[in-house]
Amino acid sequence: MSGLSAGRSNLDEFSETLLNLAKADRDIVVLTSDSRGSGRLTSFGTALPNQIIEMGIAEQNLVGVAAGLAAAGKKVFAVSPACFLTARALEQIKNDVAYSDHPVKLIGISAGVSYGALGTTHHSLHDYAALRAIHNMTVIAPADNHETHAAISAALTYPTPVYIRMGKKPMTTLHSPGTIFEIGKAITVREGSDVTFVATGETVYPAFLAAQQLETEGLSCRVISMHTVKPLDSDTLLNSAQKTRALVTIEEHSIFGGMGEACASVLMKHRINLPFQIVGIPDEYTITGSQSEIFDYYGISALGLAATARSLLEREGAR
């Protein structure tokens, strides 16, 4: 349940969590691709110089070496910008990590459109689609500091490979400290009976704001944090779809092949037909701007999501 408070970036939360875990477990090894600063790992490097290995700007080698270290029993966190990690090194992820079954923890930093105006080369809007299609991969996008801390801790002991992506903007903490996080189990941020917002990663917060806005208009909105994109929590999705009149999915990803299409597939398979819309980045050259400007432009905002919800309900009412 929600307990809103100002937080820091998920990236900062990740680096401190990892440092604390690594102090207690000398088998934890962090690999970077000239990404020590952008991964907020400078203090990690100072505190634990023997547990961080620089691989240079060479993502393919980063992931291959990570697999080799994991094969030797190391608990490896391979940290690199999500855009490069999941595109440049996709074959290493597919073959050396997933197919060879080495439980490497792939950390995609500055994910989605976090790099904003740096442009498409630096955006990762394909990573859910690419990694969902690879057997033996788990895909996670934490919504806030609480989920980030829990996801990193859970990944450490998870027996199979995990990809966790996060942004660098300070996040509002949605969850109270005791909220249970389990890989593959969505968190219901708030209950509601009119519309369900199923959001993942940094889009959960705007969905939450939209739900608050709609509440003032007399609409009851449920917000689900689908932090694990794969395996998808079908039970929570189906339960929410059956208890509300419309469903909106939100993700910082292409509308193709991501969490929204994963939800659509589950709903169709179970013959659940309700007004439904996937909100994400459309199939076009992404507009130039900061992450929040890009979010606003594509309707990943309180305003935009409230409008989407209203129009879905209107469509439902017209039937």
Next chain:
Amino acid sequence: MEIQELKRRSIRYRKTVLRIIKHANAGHTAGSLSCVDILNVLYNRVMNINPDNFKDPNRDHYIQSKGHSVEALYVVLADKGFYPESELDTLNCFQSHFVGHPTRKVNGIEHNTGALGHGLSVSVGLALAAKKDGQPHRIFTLLGDGELAEGSSWEALMAALHYRLDNLVIIIDRNTLQITGRTEEVMGLEPLVEKFTAFGCAVQTCDGNSIEELVHVFDQLPFEKDKPNLVYARTVKGKGISFMEDVAQWHHKVPNTTEFEAALHELEAAEATL
């Protein structure tokens, strides 16, 4: 294992490689024949790997980056006792775990390869872990020459020198052929020894189909402190069968019955001279 016995094994391995490829009606014939002497010397003389110590992380490790020559590896692992040789009759068959490229489903295989330019990075990871833990074991990896066109091989080589991985032994199966033709015509690699030397490797060259020369080179390990070891093995693709030697078409051609019998005849003649 002594040289004479190693030579006998090489001939036996060649026979089995051809037999299982013919039986499966698929396989990378010439590449397996090119590297089988290297695998023979590594597994029977150099590396500390056997079914009894396979679960021990502190034994030597072997990663075959040129995964397509898997038949040679399957045959040597069977001879080492990782599984009965008869299981190789299921090679490439429906539901068999003997896939056309190495997978860890097969006892004795450490890493799934097949896509080229991957094995050296994984080996660097294993070598880094051994260094960090102060373990004396070594990591051996076999690379084809064609796969050196993959940039990731050179990324890995940079890291091997940067971290002074003298516990890493890289073997180049330099048979000068790839699927389309001569490596130098497809994408020039030369001057290759100079490139490896410039990347900081301690390089030793040898005839990679000569048991004596392979034994001589591997007996000198480690070559130089703080430098990755590189054995530049000049080989002949299709080695041991006159009509397959150095012919690009035999990359994954399967011998027909006449060719198979002619090949066996040549191998038996060679065996008789030992």
